[in-house]
Amino acid sequence: MKPQEILMRLYAAGGRIDLDPEQPGLIVPDQVRSMIEGHRELLRASVDLPEVARRARIFRNQIDAWITAGRIAVPTVTISEMPFENSGGCVSCGARLDHGHWRCPTCVAALYEALRRQE
């Protein structure tokens, strides 16, 4: 299973990433706990948790600006300072990707967090 798929299952089950700057981590519902535990090292290697928090703020600001401008749907959120060297990379940061994905795992998590309404 790819990290993006693991993250989608985490979010579909109601989980999320705790963006606490002191101690970021996963909030894992019981129904996906064993699946997440089985892929913990893969997630650790592929999702940069402090970077998720930073990108989520950037994406949230881009989405808010889009909505404020009266546009429909959502923008293609991007990390502007990241080099866009390769076509076929992450649509948000340009990172190299496994075939079949639009975003890298860190951007997937950041977009989920940006779209999740803050309580």
Ligand SMILES: [Zn+2]
């Ligand atoms: Zn990315």
